[in-house]
Amino acid sequence: MVHFENAPAAVTNGQASNLNARVDVICGPLINFKNMDVNPTSSIWRGSVLIVTQPGQSQPRLLLRQAGPVEGHVAANGARSGDAAVAVDGVRLYEDPQKAFWRFSLALPLERYEARWEYSIPGLQYAEGSEVHSPWDFVVPSVNQSMRLMFHSCNGFSVGTDMNAWVGPNLWKDVLRVHAQKPFHAMIGGGDQLYNDGIRVDGPLKEWTSISNPHTRRAHDFDNNLRARCDEYYYANYIRWYSTDPFKAANGRIPQINIWDDHDIIDGFGSYTDHFMRCSVFRGLGGVAFKYYCLFQHHIAPPKSTYTTDAPQTMQAVNGTAGADPRQLENTFVLEEQKEDDSWIIGKRPGPYVEERSRNLYMRLGKRMAFIGVDARTERTRHQVNYPDTYDLIFSRLQSEVAAANGDIKHLIVLLGVPIAYPRLAWLENILSSPIIAPIRLLNKRFGFAGGLFNQFDGQVDLLDDLDDHYTARQHKKERRIFIQRLQDFSKTHSVRVTILGGDVHLAAIGRFYSNPSLRIHSEHDPRYMVNVISSAITNKPPPKAVANLLARRNKLHHMDSSTDETLMDFFDRQPGGQEKSAAWNKVTMPSRNYACITEIGLPMSNGNASAAQEDPAAFPLPMDGHSPLHKGEANAGSSHPAADGFSSSSGMPGGLDVTIRVEINPQDREAATDGYAFSIPALAYVPSEADSRPHSRARSLRPRSLRPPSRQSARPHSAVP
Template sequence: MAAQIQPDTVFNGERNAHLNVICGPLINFKNMDVTTSTSVWRGSVLIVTKPGQAQPQLIMRQVGPVSNGDPVSESISKDRNFTIDGLRLFEDPRKAFWRFSITLPLESYEARWEYSIPGFRHAEGQHVRSLWDFVVPSRSQSMRLMFHSCNGFSVGTDMDAWVGPNLWNDVLRVHARKPFHVMIGGGDQLYNDGIRVDGPLKEWTSISNPHKRRAHNFDNDLRARCDEYYYENYVRWYTTEPFKEANGRIPQINVWDDHDIIDGFGSYTDHFMRCSVFRGIGGVAFKYYCLFQHHVAPPKSTYTTDAPQTMHAVNGTAGADPRQLENTFVLESQDVDDSWIVGKRPGPYVEEKSRNLYMRLGKRIAFIGVDARTERTRHQVNYPDTYDLIFSRLEHEVTAANGDIKHLVVLLGVPIAYPRLAWLENILSSPFIAPIRLLNKRFGFAGSLFNQFDGQVDLLDDLDDHYTARQHKKERRIFIQRLQEFAKVHSARVTILGGDVHLAAIGRFYSNPKLGLQSVNDPRYMVNVVSSAITNKPPPKAVANLLARRNKLHHMDHNTDETLMDMFDQQPGGLEKSASWNKVTMPSRNYACITEVDIPVTNGASSEPHDDSTITPLPKDGHSPLHKGEANAGTNHPAADGFSSNSSMYGGLDIAIRVEIDPQNREGATDGYGFSIPTLTYDPTKDNARPISQSYSERSGSQHPESRPQSARPQTAVN
């Protein structure tokens, strides 16, 4: 057995000589401060090494300004070199996690930085690059964003048909043309579902009696085997090219979703979710989520049934188990990451508090990432007081920014403006399914229709994940109304990112046309950019077409409508992905690019030109373009290539969805589809609706359109 690892271990040998690296480097963005005279960018780099290594170092230098993705000058880099010592987060007899915390000054120009790690050598001897680079925005610049989700493969995917994570090649090509400052992972950064197929939960999954399955112990031996599975799966996926190269060059922001744990986690019935195996793998998945995706030390121990102190949270985390700490070092007394908004109490099925995010993405963009998995049950996405914490932090930060923030980007794991599927929920949970379930239980009939956990129809956990599921609709409405109120008070445009559904779409909330509000003055106009999946296979085109047929006009409340936007004017590469009439859902692998449109500079000063073309005749409804930026959405829009920003929607956001043409093409060739989002100039004199805050009285009332009997609802409100 290896010797006990202590925090003050002294190693012999030359520092960084032959640093045996298992995984990494992975670069993260943490936060930035653009409100002081000494504006700074903060991030981190993570490497995983063999245990017993000397403390590694990282060497930074600034290359110089960036122009069209290329360095302009390297002459200023000579006096910009500095060294950062690694901080050990976790070590056991198999591996050690090291974090390099980086703080960089923001310049008057967009700057390229390079870093190297002396002695870096892959533990298995593969060739690796010795120098990595990334780009930091200027003090006056907003970040350029790349958004992705579902970066892995579901169990049973035909790997000959869906060849590898090819789209990361296109990400790197676009990054070379115009660098991304950050890549935002919307959940399912990898898929851990194989743990029940060829991993340590295979035997447990095969137990046919649901009572025995629920009562199964999660002892320390099973925990250790699951721990090994999650770790090895992270290493395997995070060392897969070309995703591996992007990990070292584009700083990441991540929130997790169910597949980062296991398919459907949180959305099965409560009595089954509380079983020991689910709670156990929830704790182990959280451990490696902290390390790989956030570069922070994990809890000292995770849930096991033979260590009672781990079965209930102590001070917001699992209690310490001496067996799990044997020959193991875990960093203690670390500062709380200032980007985190930590929930007040642990989740119902994970003995940890939620980790929501606030970050400043450059000069004019604020960002909120909602941890919609830690607190999730079949009947809630987040605790009410977690929303209060999020909006309190947001209010504090935006007020301190003194009017600089013009956009709020909100990251959710799943779409929130999306076609209703209540009719499918009703069918799959109806008594008509019971005889088929009985045949499945006894004879295996229709085996692919039912999941191996609780015996329910497999699609139900996915439907229960949706904000539009009937049990989440009230929570959804309140959340959207709070975002609307924020937009009104701060005259800041809200844009929502969501993934999960394995296709691309653009949903929008907007003021009912009867109110006569132009989009530029409309705080209810919020776009939901749905981009999924960057790697996983898309659904069949028949499913995408069915969703498109369900793209009805919905009335979220008396003043807010919603629907999907026509975006996909032609098929990518001329290859049929969906029906020719379907312009709203695209079942092909994809990712999104988000770029603030530069305001022209005249005589050395930025000034937004007067543009009457933003004022357009109001459409009858949201099936038509709502403003100039939507009017030519698709392949001919200036933003479609993913790196241009000349749409003339000054100060707004250009959005591109890059769609894979052929999954057999390892280069990841894509076609782009674009549109623009305007800034918000809210003028209360132009808003004929009653204040949004008054609509809070409807939160529990029965007068809401979605709570009225079907016969009393407007015919366009199909819920």
């Protein structure tokens, strides 16, 4: 039985007299994954499809049918192919005199086979007259599969990019090629799904940005007129970008999972000085950006109103949303959602600069995989990433979900907006914030000297907001350490491997945390072994070779605590397609556009006995340090790994992953040819060691210091290598 929102009617052969109305579509369809109900009796996949239409449309409908097993798979008994279509009524989320947003909510039963589903929207016509490529299709995993994932970030261009040098969102062509070979069940957006920075260059903030006096700029109102112009800008930018092929084609066929980052709002949002971040214009931008983030990226109704300085009821969040402004609701409909989707972990209190509560995600990604998406932007300041109680909510949800899964969950994917295992740049922070810069800043204010070095908002060095965003920035180090230790504790308690995804930095790398080699713990048994897959950017330009090489030189061995080391992995064994992207000695950072493929390792078979093919981890020698491979899956990392093509896989224990980074060879190549690099992450089989139980060993408790009972030892300051 297929379940849908608003009790739809079945339609024979996709025909019905009430499905003939024309639907003038401005943007879409966009398909999202919401969550899965996984249980022994019936497992359900839940998602949604969004379209943006001209206002005043009659209620649209979506026709959905299962097309049977994915090509190449043998259908099990009872496999359905060519079922009668089911009609799904659209639910109106938002409408004003310019546009309307409609959501079709889906709930599909998982089969014993990987199934392809097809959908169409009768009467759909694009408002600008472009051709409709219907039906669209997507793939859901079988009841025994974990999801196959694609991960991307930074899907747009920074202001000032030479557009003649970079062919648009070209790399999505390769995504669709790989998807055709072996379908992705979901694509994860790690933030910056589009870039809204142009609002200050050729948009309604141009005049405000040009105000030279910082005090006057901070005191500027964000009235309803400015809000309306910003609203129009954000909406038009979403429409433009989400209607651009080949990104548009992927949006309709690969279900999305998204979190946001600064460029979804404006460059550096949250990481400028506090007194400037609290100015009305930034708070207003946060509200408008949140509105369209809800609609386009999550298919949920936005708040009824957003912040303005001429409507006092919008200036203070009430229960996590601003009070209603009658002017913003004039000729406007906003759906009042009956209940929140169960994928949300909603913060307890509004962010400091966005009048909304954070929206973190929990999702089950198939049989053996779970997912946490951390909203690291709504609560962000220069001195914090998330409130402590938000971390408590996340780990509480994880505990309850893993307990309810009865041991099925073997791998946890954690999505962050920025990398967390990444080279330190404290020395650069010190230089850029030192008194040496003060005379140059004064010359900049008076005469515009070195204008490219300073941002247009708080007058600080432009790079500082990027550096302050990093978990490795000095003000975030304690929060970072406690977060990683809590993940280690979770991994150890439940024998669940943790893998972290992060983007933002416009290059590819593989960071990892792991037990200090002196503890002699093999990665297969090590709950501290956590990989940070760094994949960025899929569209934006990469940094210069010199920057990538500098980061590679800063790839030192770091000691996060007395038991945990970290470093980047040697991964890029050759230059992609023979094109020189970085120095020949640089094996750890790749400055070229890229994206990642993540696939559960296939189960090995030996005479019908899966366990017979498992290798003893002890057969791989323990490394001297993290500059060496830590286990077999890292030993053959790079272009020769079986999964380097993005759709093949290796074999091992269920719960392990193959990770592939697909790297663009030539940004001028309109066919977007790529080269692939891959490695494997082993499943975790935690075995308590003598070092873990010894009271005064280097392997101290994985419980974060802030959560342990006070003692004379714990009162001493904790040392960490910067």
